Amino acid sequence: MLTFIAMTMVTAFRVLGRNRLRAGLTMLGIIIGVGAVIALVSIGQGAKEAVRAQVATMGTNLIIVWPGSTTVAGVRSAQGGAVTLTVADALDLKKKVPLLVDTGWAKRDVMQVINGNKNWNGPVNGISPSYLAIRDWSFTGGGPISQADLEAAARVAVIGQTIVDNLYEPGEEPVGSTIRIKNVPFRVVGVLSPKGQSAQGTDQDDVIFIPFTTAERKLLGTPFLGIVGAVFGSTSRLDDLPEAVDGIREVLRARHRLQSDQADDFTIRTQVDIGKVQEGASETLTVMMFAIASISLLVGGIGIMNILLVSVTERTREIGVRMAVGAKRRHILMQFLIEAMTLGLLGGLMGIVFGIAGARVMTTVAGWPTIIAPGSIVIASVFSLVVGLFFGLYPANKAARLNPIDALRYE
């Protein structure tokens, strides 16, 4: 049996080799289909992975609570328009929602920052000391803002890499230097390691952190003390996020004295929610791509069937001879099925090569991140084999059912 398959494959290759152009054109549908799938899947995977990496830079198991819109005398303000979230909320959440490992808070504004003769307009965030840990920020130099800094409303700052790049000469040491924010001098105590772009495409390294108390008392100004821009929390396990969200909602509704018929005056988002929005786009792309691939595999399969029908007709006499010398129907069936599968698989392999090449070109020319998924290669190979098998069945069966006498006499 193995000898039979091996020799039949040799025959199949010989037959295909005899009609290279024909075989090539037959396989074109499969080549294009598989190539498109491989290229698009790798682009899709690359995009997905990039989004996942960006979302991961936000922190670990992060929950963000923003003040919601509020309706005052029928006038609805924008999200964040309500001044409903406070430092007290954040502290109480930590106490009353045990799933939260820690909570932090922040308040931001864009301000002029000056170092020597250089200046920059960057977002200045007043934060609680816990904030940097929750957001998974690490340091390339210096250290974080301490609880003592917060209590003393110290004029200390931690700055991101983009700020360093724009305010300092290359080689100049930022830690220990003094910068002026809105003309108030701050001592730089730490430099953050870069995070790159956020999932929304903003530069996460373009950032300055100062103690929350310093921000509200000395820079931003505030009608009431303790109003925050957002509250941040994190859980130790990803699976705890939904339950923690429910806990936060309950505590905040109670604290804000919301009646059961009133809407939340805050918005809760988890890292998972944010990732989902981004991935939704690539899901659509994936569905489209599989539709395209299915169509071209179908067309490719019909091409294989067509050329095999021609081949069966052309080789009717040969089939007759094979039957006369003792080939059984299953031998003839196998011979044409193997030819069909060889066409399919060969087309698939060429498609894979073209797909990978296409993905590489996309990366070098357009700069799109691509990931060649081994799974997609295996699936593409199996699919092209199955397409060959499926569309080869009819012609192969037609060949196997030939009457040996008629086949021998065929002109």
Add this chain to the structure above:
Amino acid sequence: MSLIVCQDLWKVYRLGDVRVQALRGVSLTIEPGEFVALMGTSGSGKSTLMNLLGCLDTPTKGHYWLNGRDVASAGQDELADIRNRQIGFVFQNFNLIPRTSALENVQLPLFYRGLPLREQRTHAADALNRAGLTGREQHFPSQLSGGQQQRVAIARALVAGSAILLADEPTGNLDTESSREIMAILADLNRRDGLTILVVTHDSDVAAYTSRELLMKDGQLIADRHRIPAELPTQ
């Protein structure tokens, strides 16, 4: 034991609305080692009889024992097996597989028998040698003359070690010289190796090599003559 015993073989075709009685009660016995010519005009039923004897087809009615086995009722796969092991075919138009070497063409019956590749090659080379075509194993049919192609076909019929060789107008596409060579090879195989051969022909020069002549007309055997075969031409 007789090699071939046919008893009242009938073959009826339907061609559209018309029933064609291609064979009408043929009874026939062939002993091992016979060299038989089957003659008759076209439409006499000799091709139909040859197809039945070659197990390419089954009779509508009647019995056919090949080597003591009733094959009239055998299934498709059984018939394929019988063709593979018991019967060697030689056709008028050679029927070699194109763009496939002489050796591989000869290997074909052994390939379907499932023999290991090495054995297939050894036996095939041996058969080509017996058919007088050594040194052209790797030639394609298109690179061989008609006579040489027919020798490849004979080798293919020999390689299976068949009990009987059925030759359908083996010299029909050959010039006189090649015809004579092919008939000499067949006669030689018959005399020296005792191979049973049935030649279908309408050429009395070809029939002259044989020791028995069957004549068919309208689907029936009308004559069965034994005779002393013509002298072999010197090779």
